[in-house]
Amino acid sequence: MGTRWRNRVIAVLMALVFVCALSGSFYFIYNLDRFNQKSYFKTEEFQNELQEYANYLLANELGNISVESVKEKITVTREEIEEHRYEYGSLDAQLDNIRYQYEERIQLAEDGDSSEDPKEVIAERDTKLEDIQKNFSSDEHVEKKIIAEKEKIVEEYFAKDSNFNSYPSRFYDDFQYFFEQGEESFTNITVKKTSLNQVFNESNMLYVTKYKISGDYFHSTNWPYEDWLYQTIAEVRGDFEGIIGVPKGLASDSELMIAKIGYEDNRMWFWRLGIASLIALLIWFVSMIKVVSIPKERGKWQNLYAKIPVDLSVVVLGISTLIFLFSLMWVHDCINQLTYNSTMYLTEFVISIFISTVLCLLTYVQLRYLFTSLRHITDLRELWKSSLFFIIFKNCKKVYQRIYQVIKEAFLNTATGIQVFILLAIVFGLGFGFFMIFIDIAFFLLYFLFAVLIGVPTFILLVKSVGYFNKISIKTEEMASGKLGEPIEIKGNSVLSKMAANLNVLNQGVKVSLNEQAKSERLKTELITNVSHDLRTPLTSIITYTELLKKNELTAEDRSAYLEIIDRKSQRLKGLIEDLFEVSKMASGNIELVKERVDLNQLLQQALAEYDSSLKESNLQFRVTNTDKPLYALVDGQKMWRVFDNLIGNIVKYSLENSRVYIQVQQFNDKAKITFKNVSKYELNDQSEELYERFKRGDTSRNTEGSGLGLAIAKSIIDLHEGSLDIETDGDLFKVNICLRVVD
16 A cells, blocks of 8 residues: 555656646747847847837937928829829719719709709809819819828828827836937937947947937838828938937836846746756656556556547547646746746746646556557457447448438439528528627628528518419329319429429320220220121121021022122121221231332232222222332232222222322332322211221211221231321311331
8 A cells, every 4th residue: 555655646746847847848948039148138128128219219209390391292193193083984974973963953943942043053063074174184283182182181190190109118217319310419318429439338338229210110000091191201200310328327226227137037047947947857757767667467447448449548638638738838827927026926836837737647647548558459450440430430421321312312303402502501691690790780781681682582482482382282182182173373494383384294194094084985885886886787687688588488589689688798797807807916916917029109009900990980080199210118018908908998988979089109218108188978077086996987877888997907007017107187188198118
């Protein structure tokens, strides 16, 4: 137990010695320039007092300037003339400005709405106009005006600021001086110029120096006037050359002697303290090397300290070191104060030494524990993973990734992200500006302008955007419940406007989808009805005539006629079933094409030739136009012939009697266009897109022999050839356009 207490006492004493030695060393190094001068008169402190004394003499005792002497030195430069002339713009601009200023006054005076005489106002205006014209025509006129302005400033300076505050040196009563300017001399002692060397010499003076006071240093504060006045006054004052000395025989209680003796005493004490501190610091350092050692085993407090992350230990050690260094600066300041007063700051000095010693011990213990902990480390990777920085970095990385993801999602739409961040910046700016008003009322005007010009429009825009967003939200709920209604009004080009536009497109799409669904249901019903009708009609005839054939009383002629009807209806029923089966195969893609290089003109002529007899029997007039040269396409000739056959058959069946039919073959770049035009005998009802549907006919009464599958088959064949078949109707005009890719 005794050994432990003895070690603690030694540690405290060592810390105390270290603090005192280090503080004394700091004080020695910091004040070395101050106490390195052998004489007080060479110190910076004395030289500053000397300069302050000279400045005071210049301002209060040397020379005498007057308003008139300064006015005589006033000059006007060419630049000042031009600046005065063009201060308010060009000649025309200044004249127009004066006329505009007096225009309303003259009008009010002439109308009797003011007490002014119109002639006097006009005369005043003309005087100013004349003065402006003289400014641009005469340099002398401008020069006189500038001189008058400068003289007014000079008078103001002498009335207010010529006797500015100046403070004499605290050694004012201890200095003696003699200065000259031309033939005039200034002194505070009785001496002649011829006997200056006898008075101002080293035998009579503690300190003597030749000194020159420049006239341009007569105001020690910021100059509130223009530079020309400063330069003019400096020129009027001029320079003073002379001697300043400190006489021997000053009283011991004079300010200068007190400062001189105090400096000499402090200088001796300074060197003793500095040398002693450096020696003590050296002895302490040698002792620490021999005495201090890092323990190999951990103690109780060491084990607790080892649980602290090593980087946190380093940071705490750094903070303790900084606080310890600041405490040393406090000790240094106390030592510095003791050089001026040996008792007033003694208590503070003792307290600062005690606190610095405690901080020194704390820093030393941390440093010792840290080295002990580092000594037992075997795996640097585990040390890194257990560090506080790694834990913070790991968590910060997760937070950063989350923040990055959130920001990334906010900027999926760049315009929206930027607008939101600008809005947040304005809101935070308004809040920050509001608190700045309490710091400085000068911010009120700036905050008011910011709030009116930016804050209010932003608030209005935000309210409108919220209202617009509510409309979109309500419309979305209505659409979700099946109420489509009218589209939303599109306002501006914002993100909400685009959202509203997309919602309108979706709304319209739903309407179209419902219409298509209704149309699909209608066409499905019509398909079933038409299929039932077209298949049942021949089947009914077959059944009816078959029942008639079962009767024995039929004649041979009737039996033959019935069999012919049954055969014809059977063939029609077979054709309907084959067409239905074929169009189903084409729609499902289960059909193979045998493509060959075919001349479309020749193929069309072959199809027309098949209907040669029908065309001659009909009263239709065909107008066929082909290209001058063969027009080849890579197609299945048999299937393409079927397309032409179906279209020509429809024309023969459904064209208005005694009308013309136009068939035209053209080539546009790499496309072949085949057009069929005829006038229908049946009303088309502007439903051209429905004519593609199966069993759909222009003959709504379904009295013709068509299957209603011709156009559906034709379109399926053209689609398989990667071409296009379009139907156009205009009244009763029926037009089919076929486009196919041509080959060489």
